Amino acid sequence: MANLASNYSRQGRWKEAEELNMQVVELRKRVLVEEHPDTLTTMSNLASNYWCQGRWKEAEELNMQVLEARKRVLGEEHPDTLTSIANLASTYRDQGRWKGAEELQVQVMETRKRVLREKHPDTLASMDNLAFILKRQSRDVEAFSLMEACTQLRKQVLGDQHPRTKSSLRTLTEWQVRNVEIDP
Known part of the structure; x- marks a missing residue:
């Protein structure tokens, strides 16, 4: 399901990708728990889906949630945590929030x-x-x-x-x- 959602995103089929990613997030939270790395990856994919649509507030909120969880679960220097920070920087950049993006x-x-x-x-x-x-x-x-x-x-x-x-x-x-x- 996550792979199919990713394919939809690459095709610009945002609504379908979003719906499927939301299902995967809920299933993974229930089966794996909220802070499982796979759950966090799907949440990050959903945030990316929002970002691609210019839905900055939703992207930022979800990216922040994923970032904080990854810091707790994986540590501050884990590659996935760093990717979350970079994703947040991109969200700031695309809103013209240069200082935050640069930091x-x-x-x-x-x-x-x-x-x-x-x-x-x-x-x-x-x-x-x-x-x-x-x-x-x-x-x-x-x-x-x-x-x-x-x-x-x-x-x-x-x-x-x-x-x-x-x-x-x-x-x-x-x-x-x-x-x-x-x-x-």
Whole structure:
């Protein structure tokens, strides 16, 4: 059922995904308990469903609930807990709540560097996300520097042809072109 809900989400079938995820959450709470990692994952999926629809308040509330439970059950440095923090940062980012988004994303990036190491793909995703948050705050030099470091590490870890490396390279090129246009 959870996999089917995930397929619905990928297809943009939000109502069907939401209904199915809600059923899975209720079943998992009853069978596995509320703070079981699988229950929390389904709750996180439901929050993601809200986020994709721009339902920020619902996404934020559910993300906070999942985050607090994951901290208690898994610990503050567990990869799933860090994903919850990153999800909350994305919710803030998409509402233009830059300071909160930045604080959370810095926390995620620094913890991932320490726990997973700097070259881990999740750490690199955090660097990428933080660079965009900085860019949106017109902190171009910091954003560019971080994206450049992320791109170099992605080249080392994933190779030049990996989609994430290519995406980082495109971003750097776009940012360079825009800065040249702004500062002739």
